Amino acid sequence: TITGMGGVPSMIPFAPPLPPYPAAPPAPPPTPGVPPVEAIVRATIDDIRFFPDEIDPGVDATGLLSWRNIGDVPQLFDTAFYLVSPAGRYGPLQVNWGVSASPQVSNTQNLRLSTAGLPPGVYSVMVEIYDSTTGVLLTAMTLPSRLSIKEIALPVVPEPPLPVVPEVPTIEPVFPEVPTVDILGTPRLFLPGQLNVGDTWRGSFGLPSLSPVPLFIETQLVLRDPQGFESIVGQGGRIVQPFETLQIPVNFDTSDLAAGNYTILLRVFDQAGLQITEFPMGFLTMLEAIAPPIPVVPEIPGLPEIPTAPTLPIADMFALPSVYLPTEVEIGELWSGDISIPTQVPFALQALPSLPSYPVNAGLQLENPAGQPFNVGTYRPTFMPGEPINLPVNFDTSVLPEGIHNLTLNIEDLQGNPLFPPPGISGIIGTLQALMPFELPEIPTPPELAGAISIMQLEYNGARGTIPVSNIPRGERGLVHIWGKNLAPTAQQLGIRWQVTDPDGMLAEDYSTWEVWPYAGAGSDKEFIGGRFALDKSGNYTIAVSLLMNRLAPIVVGSYTGTLCDVAEAEVPVPTVVPVPEVPIEARGTISQKQLEYNGTRGTIPVSNVPSGERGLVHIWGRNDTSIRQDLGIHWQIRDPNGSLVEDYQDWSYDHGPGDDHEFIGGRFDLDKGRSYTIAVSLFMNPEAPVIVDSYTGTLCEVAEVEVPIEVPEVPIRGTISQKQLEYNGDKEPIP
Structure with missing residues (x-):
């Protein structure tokens, strides 16, 4: 049962229901010698009631469905429930799968429908019953006037009279068509600053956009060696939404790098490929990986010859890999996980007191049914026999076509000799099914959206002034009040966002919210109040305000960018206080x-x-x-x-x-x-x-405490102690 299917998709009115499925004739009696005819699946709806039938907005509606299986055999059914108003149909708000029902027996089913976001009014309830086996709609019924959502009047709070505010001329903001330096935030690097040569440099970097409109941004992370040669270690770009951070993954093999210090640079380009700016991001220190010396075993007369360790790895050292990756992924998502390759000590080498570490080349590829390969990753790990090799995977699937792809693994020594898979055996170790991403229905933009910022005030020390405010004493605490006006012909939900910046360019306040129902009517105003912040620096404080409509796909309908206030350089002189007569007055x-x-x-x-x-x-x-x-x-x-x-x-x-x-x-x-x-x-x-x-x-x-159900899947717990060893003085011996 899927209950409470609220959120964006469930609030979109759907098309009216299809006419009821025609009733099937009764099944004829069986005839001797004639194969039986498959039973006809039918169902009928008796009634739906809600308890209570009148609720407050946002409260779940609970009730009971009465229905029957009017076929001649037990069947499995699927049910779907909707609430219907003159504005359209909402839902499905509850879906039940695989409901078993015997023939000609009255069945009841509990209902719990979410009304979050639904306006007050009288609602009909619609139920659809489907055949679970075929998915065919068996019957549908709309029962009128079954539920009423009350309209609750908010308590009237008297508002203080507003001062006469002169009309502020509307300043039409100029938005850039391409990204510029001033709309880019400070980039952040989520990568280690020191690695051994041959390790994978793994992590990500992010670049925030401060633009109020969507813009295409392309980024490129570059390593520059001491001689000036550059290597691109990560790049990506897309359309970035307002105030969103562009995150780009990095998964770079450092096997081809020499030891030393590398300069990290982040370059930003526009859609035409022109470079906008370059950010220095620090340094990466690469350390030389030094292999431990291979101990020399002295020859002792009279003892059998002790085998020496091979200088190159052999195929007998590698076992079948374990794949820890999803088997399905939507095209465009990152395919992330690990592959673990167990290694073992061949029997002929178990007499050696110790074994060296061996470097190998490993490659992962995906291959579609047409035989087209896609490189997932190349690696140069170093391993000691008996210890597993872990290959991290972080692959962008946007290049894959739809369908099932085979994952293959190939391992070679540094001279190119194949080690895995063994001769005559396929290198396929897993599969990946690439699915087309689910496309959400396009949300229509309401027509005739219009609004304006009608009043802007700054409150400090118990008083309010029209923005911009001048000569504010340093040390006060400010509180911003912004009024938005709905200029659309119908009621609209208004949203606001503003950012206050101090004289040093530091963010003093970042406030955003959307009004709750009832929404601002045509021509009416809505006041937004932020939080208090310190006015403790002398100079000019600035504010950038955006008034928004259409919450599902926000549109800026009014904006202001400019001075919030000027804070005085020195303390404002305290006015002369008229002396109070020296009459003892009790403080009350x-x-x-x-x-x-x-x-x-x-x-x-x-x-x-x-x-x-x-x-x-x-x-x-x-x-x-x-x-x-x-x-x-x-x-x-x-x-x-x-x-x-x-x-x-x-x-x-x-x-x-x-x-x-x-x-x-x-x-x-x-x-x-x-x-x-x-x-x-x-x-x-x-x-x-x-x-x-x-x-x-x-x-x-x-x-109120919110109980979040936690479903713990039942996973069989299995495990094996595969090896037991005791290590002493640099040697390992099997236990006992």
Whole structure:
């Protein structure tokens, strides 16, 4: 049973169902001497009910199907379930394979259909029953108005009046048609920096793209020796999506390299093959592999002659390889794994006190049915008889045609003499079936998508200013507010992404999210709030914002790139404070509200049943309960169910009148662990000598635990002790 088939494909409305399969006539009685006629497979659907028949959005719908096998023999059936609304059909949301049913007996089947992402409304349920043996559709039925998804109104939170913001002229961004240096991130190398000559240099390198649009990028990793000669060790290219990292595997045999230091260079090219830039990536040190000397056994008179070790390996040293590779792979994926070749000491050489190590040449090839070979890898391993040879495989299958390919292994000594396979025996050690990759259905792009960034504000020290903001005191903590407007004729899901960069070019904030249902209606705005970050460097902070629509294939409908704010070079002078009459006033204040924001909604702390995986944002209001103006400070710490610190936030807000409230907003944090999160809050007055005027310590929220079923396949456990040896003084002897 496949339940909860949510995600992208299940949310695409499919075509209306086919008409029901015509009923077959009853089977005639058997006639003596005449072979029996194969029974006709038939089924009928009696009813479907959901319990309850009205649910909240996103909750699984549970119910019961009643149906019968109206054929004349027991059969196996497949069932598929859909939810149908005026907008179309969703699913299949559940598929059951190989359901056994006896003839003329009423059967029931449990249902659990995921409604994640479905809009509120009344839904019909559609069920299709197929013959498991032939795959023929036997019957289909749509039962109307079986399930209702409620529309839940979100709590209305009064929004503070927005200041009058002048219209910001729309700046149309200019996107490059080819990659340029400024849209390339810092490349990273995942490769060792030192190897022995003959070892395989294995790993990968990555190059991030900072472009907001897809671009074709070609890369080439090069080794340059001390004489200036270059070797290409890895290359690849493709269309890279916005803000994606291009990863290229490296699997390079260093047998042809000399010992020494090699310069590593990463070159980047555009689609026309023109070089854009070159990144120096450090050095690779190659060490000379020194074979141990072969010990000389002195001759002792009167003893039988001791055989000497051969200078070259012989065919009797190699046993049948073990292949640890997938037998099926989609064309275009990497075929990764290992091949282990056991080696053994021939009987004629077992009397030797020790054996040297032998280098060999090994090659792996795939051959299609037409006889066309494809080189998988070449190797030069060094082995000692009795120890296995491991050949790593990391092969790009994009060059293979569809079909079954034979994997062959050939081993030769350094003089070209064949060692494996033995004469008269095929070198085939395995097969690989190359499958055409599964193509996802093309997702249509909704027409008439349009939007704009309507308001941009930066909050600091309890105040907000329109971006770009100037003359901000150094040491403040910033919080970005961006409003996106839906200019499409229908409701649309809005997404946002922005990156804030400090004066040194370092990333200060990288924020992205999509709004949750209900989505922004035509002409309406949606506010996005990021996390707090430090404004602790003097100079110009910049921001790059993209407003997105069409989540399945995101489209940028509005953007802004420019100055976020200017942070003052020196501390801004503190205004003269009017002296307060020296009348002893008791510091009094109250934590008036405590709220936790997650998934676009807010709840009063403590909050229960928060879904696992959300990101939380704490809002605390402090009130001045004295008769004079006061400064309010806040400090809170949040800990997860394991006791680890999740957030430590503190701030001061100044000059609040009697009875005034002030809202403190922290930073976002992950709610990814089940059970209780706790919070300890203190409200302060008098910054010079802080006094706690109110506090709260207790539960912040209860996060629902998500049970992830883990299926452990039953694998037969078998093993054998193949050899027993005791090593002493450099020698190995069989036990006992």
